[in-house]
Amino acid sequence: MAPRSISRAAEAGPRIATAHDVARLAGVSQSAVSRAFTAGASISPETRDKVAEAARKLGYRPNLVARSLITRRxxxxxxxxxxxxxxxxxxxxxxxxxxxxxxxxxxxxxxxxxxxxxxxxxxxxxxxxxxxxxxxxxxxxxxxxxxxxxxxxxxxxxxxxxxxxxxxxxxxDNRQGGALIAAFLAAGGHRHLAFMAGSENSSTSQDREEGFTHALAAHGLGTPRRVVGLYDFDQAAAAMRSLLSAPERPDAVFCANDHMALAAINVARAEFGLEVGREISIVGFDDAGPAAWPVFGLTTYAQPxxxxxxxxxxxxxxxxxxxxxxxxxxxxxGWLAVRSSARLPPVGLTVRDGLTTWMPPEV
Amino acid sequence: MAPRSISRAAEAGPRIATAHDVARLAGVSQSAVSRAFTAGASISPETRDKVAEAARKLGYRPNLVARSLITRRxxxxxxxxxxxxxxxxxxxxxxxxxxxxxxxxxxxxxxxxxxxxxxxxxxxxxxxxxxxxxxxxxxxxxxxxxxxxxxxxxxxxxxxxxxxxxxxxxxxDNRQGGALIAAFLAAGGHRHLAFMAGSENSSTSQDREEGFTHALAAHGLGTPRRVVGLYDFDQAAAAMRSLLSAPERPDAVFCANDHMALAAINVARAEFGLEVGREISIVGFDDAGPAAWPVFGLTTYAQPxxxxxxxxxxxxxxxxxxxxxxxxxxxxxGWLAVRSSARLPPVGLTVRDGLTTWMPPEV
DNA sequence: ACAGGTGTTGCATACGTATGCATTGTGGAG
DNA sequence: CTCCACAATGCATACGTATGCAACACCTGT
CATH class of the missing domain: 3.40.50.2300 (Response regulator)
Structure with a gap:
């Protein structure tokens, strides 16, 4: 090992400085060098300065791999x-x-x-x-x-x-978010709802669906139609296609996240010529970047x-x-970021800092 | 150090197994353990199996930190x-x-x-x-x-x-990409071109601009109007606003990347009511995900x-x-992914695997 | 002047692994 | 049967740093 590393160093030029090198140059022990780089260690200002100066000259940098080994961090x-x-x-x-x-x-x-x-x-x-x-x-x-x-x-x-x-x-708050969206869509006068799930084994999708479905029931709306988008753009697009091709077309779709909601908007607008927000409402969950882009104007539950x-x-x-x-x-x-992709309810909207949100009027 | 680590181990339950522990259990030396985990090392199959068995029992995993320290990798x-x-x-x-x-x-x-x-x-x-x-x-x-x-x-x-x-x-090929886009827009009959730069110190933006500008000149079109979007969505949107508010509005805008081009489409469509691809052409660079989304249909130079x-x-x-x-x-x-955000030239389009591209008819 | 405390310093060792070297065992060629 | 080549193994050491411990200097209070 030693001979190899020496020959490697020889061919690679000056070896990388270690704490020992710094110690030698500064005329102190390696311990002192270590302490100079450790906040709160017991070391005099003079020594610390000597070490700092030597370290600067040599371009010394503590080796975090070695440090990890000894500190177990x-x-x-x-x-x-x-x-x-x-x-x-x-x-x-x-x-x-x-x-x-x-x-x-x-x-x-x-x-x-x-x-x-x-x-x-x-x-x-x-x-x-x-x-x-x-x-x-x-x-x-x-x-x-x-x-x-x-x-x-x-x-x-x-x-x-x-x-x-x-x-x-x-x-x-995935459950509460789903419930809030149900209340929002109910207040907007929607009657035929649909839910687009993510992955079946995703707790997040489950929670959002539960909150949504329970709240819909509480508002006297039946169980929503259900499709699965697997959190994937193409799968979500296909799911949206099947929803819009069905004899009884939903008037509102809640997608378990924005990524699928954006796919849904694409399909509704580009393939079915629907005006999203008027002829069909689409709501997402996340408030990731593109949701706020004007061409989408996605109404969505904002995760902070x-x-x-x-x-x-x-x-x-x-x-x-x-x-x-x-x-x-x-x-x-979180909170409901209200934009243009879903029909607005007559009451409950508030604007703050240019952002629109909605709260159910009565508790 | 030693006493501390012992007390820590005591309070944390069974220590994490090391190569020494495995060696002891397998009745071999630590070197043998090391060699058992090193492909191509000199070790007999029997020893390797003994070590593997002991390692399995102890849940041993080689410590890559320690390995890094010694191998310098x-x-x-x-x-x-x-x-x-x-x-x-x-x-x-x-x-x-x-x-x-x-x-x-x-x-x-x-x-x-x-x-x-x-x-x-x-x-x-x-x-x-x-x-x-x-x-x-x-x-x-x-x-x-x-x-x-x-x-x-x-x-x-x-x-x-x-x-x-x-x-x-x-x-x-940033230069060639910029040039290809210039040729494409020229062939599409555009006459008032604009370029939206990224950051001024970005070599990538510079190269794309150079290729674009040189090729425009070669096609007898003057220097394009130039704005700066700093690769940022909001900055790009603002730059697009200034372009579209100017007395002489460009009929085509080449944005140094897709991210800015998407911002440009948003502004053109949502704020100025323009039909992108007919009233104004917008071209990007990258072919990142959303470029292919139907609502954008962004024509762009595809980076592989x-x-x-x-x-x-x-x-x-x-x-x-x-x-x-x-x-x-x-x-x-790369290649030019032709979609709907820019007016099409009369000739030179080819379709392959459902993707449309364009090559300049003559060399 | 002396005892005791406080703050600095160096020595030695440990972290967990890889590997050069020496040693041993084994088989085959002569 | 002898000798050599080669594979397998263990011993010892090195990687670069942190830290317990002991030694020491210096200062303060009595």
Whole structure:
């Protein structure tokens, strides 16, 4: 090993400076160098300055790999996320990366093979000794839970929940959102409703559907027609086609997320020539970027991205600083962003900062 | 250290198994365990099986942090990417992550503070000992170059280029793409052209503009009007507003990327009531997801995402396996995806697999 | 002047793995 | 039967850093 690394260094020019090199140049011990780079360590200002000067001369940078090995903290958070064609996720990813980096963590991205089990991904994450896992996609197997608990790694779900008591989850109020949309559409005078589900095993889609369906019943409207879009643009388009081709066409469609709602609008407008918002109402969930674009004007339940990300980061860091703390199950409230893709109810609309929202008139 | 880690282990339950634990259980040396997990190492099948069995019992996983320290290879690629609201980038990120993971590398994501210098990001990447850098956004300072060369870390740019001879870059044919669009619009009978630039310091925007402008001149059309959209949706919308409010309105606008072109379509249609493709032509560059959505039908120069990602990964791995190899400068050819956002020329259109493209009739 | 406290420093070791080297065992060629 | 080649294995060490511990200097209060 030693001879090889020497020869490699020889061919690659000057070796990368280590704490020992800095120590030698500064005339102190390696410990002093380490302490100079550790906030709150016991070291005199003079020594710290000597070290800083030597480090500057040598272009020294602490090796975080070596540090990780000894401190047993990699300061790396594994983020599992696929399905990046849904704008909500890239934004979430960017925000997560920002927020974690503010607290001294970097994000390692795991996308997993499309359609594959999440287990190989888990394996890879554990080998890399990530400090924590944020799962924003992929359904977890039961192994996931126990393996992470054995490894002592906190797991935080974003935008989905689980039964496990040891895993934290941050979601928006999916049930209440679905219910609010039901009330909104009922107040708008719609009578033939439809729901487009995401994946069948998605807790998020289930919750939104439940809230929607229950509230519809409470408003005296029957069970909505149901199609499945699998969170996929093309699948959603096909589902929308089948809805609009049916003899009894719905007058309002609630899609389990914006990505599918945008597909629905595309089909309704481009293939069926419908004027969305007048001849048919389409409502989504997320308020991802394009929803607000004028050509769509998608009415949707807005998930507060920044707030959710903050909660994810807070939950992660909490469990990192106190491993005995309980997993949390946080529900962040959202609101209904009212635009033009759905017929408006006569009352209940309010405008604030140029954004329109709606609340049911009576409780 | 030792007493602390013992007490920590005690409170956290069974310690995470190491190669030593496996060795003890299997009745072999730690070296044997290491070799059992190293492809091509000198070890007998029997020993390998014994080790595998013991490892299975203990739930052993090789610690990649420790491995990185000794092999000086982290198997982590730093990917710098911001601007994820432009759909092109999330897709690229997903594809990069997939492709690298196929070759045994994981992706660490660096987004950088919006608007900040890339230097702190670089610092963080070097501390984490990434094996290579893929830069798909952020403009690099000159420090970047030398620091990475000192550290012996290959740098590969995606979708941008640089003067430095030591940095690889993968782009599509931006000049030719701009020229092709000019020819296409000229053939379509447009006479008052405009160009919407991205960022002024973006090589990509510059190249597309150059190709566009030169080819326009060759077709006897004057210098196009020029506005700046800074690759930003709202800025692009504002730029489009100014174009359409001017006394002499252009009959075709070439936007330096799709993201801005989509903003332009939104403004033209929703604010000015124009029928895009008939009253005004709008062309983009990228062929990111929404360009193909029916409501946009954006005519755009298609960058072959998969091919570009493959080239990026190939270039990265090439320099990793042979550090003395030269940096490459690869240009991946694209093609013009013709849809409905721009008036069609009378000749030159061809359809293949349901996709329409266009080539200039004569050379 | 002396005892005790406080703040700095270096030494030694540990983190978990990979690998050069020496040693051993095994089989085949002569 | 001898010798050599080669495969398999263990020992020892190295990667670069953090930190417990002991040694030490310096200061304060009596």
């Amino acid at each position: 990699s300061h790396v958070i594994g983020v599992a996320m696929a399905y990046l064609e849904n704008q909500f996720y890239p934004r979430a990813l960017e925000a997560l990366s920002q927020a974690f980096s503010t607290r001294g963590y970097q994000v390692m991205l795991f996308t997993g093979k499309p359609g594959a089990s999440s287990d190989p991904m888990l394996e890879e994450m554990l080998r890399h000794k990530v400090d924590a896992l944020v799962m924003a996609s992929a359904s977890l197997s039961s192994r996931f839970d126990v393996e992470c608990q054995n490894a002592g790694i906190p797991v935080v779900l974003m935008n989905r929940r689980t039964e496990s008591r040891s895993i934290s989850s941050i979601t928006s 991205l920044r707030a959710m990300v903050e909660e994810v980061v807070a939950a992660t860091c909490a469990r990192l600083s106190d491993p005995t703390s309980q997993a949390v199950r946080t529900i962040v409230p | 982290s198997h982590v690629i730093g990917v710098a990417m911001a601007y994820l609201e432009n759909q092109f980038y999330p897709r690229a990120l997903e594809a990069l992550s997939q492709a690298f993971s196929t070759r045994g590398y994981q992706v660490m994501l660096f987004t950088g503070k919006p608007g900040a210098s890339s230097d702190p990001m670089l610092e963080e990447m070097l501390r984490h000992k990434v094996d290579a850098l893929v830069m798909a956004s952020a403009s690099l300072s000159s420090r970047f170059d030398v620091e990475c060369q000192n550290a012996g870390i290959p740098v590969v740019l995606m979708n941008r280029r640089t003067e430095s001879r030591s940095i690889s870059s993968i782009t599509s 995402l998969r091919a570009m990602v493959e080239e990026v990964v190939a270039a990265t791995c090439a320099r990793l396996s042979d550090p003395t190899s030269q940096a490459v400068r690869t240009i991946v050819p």
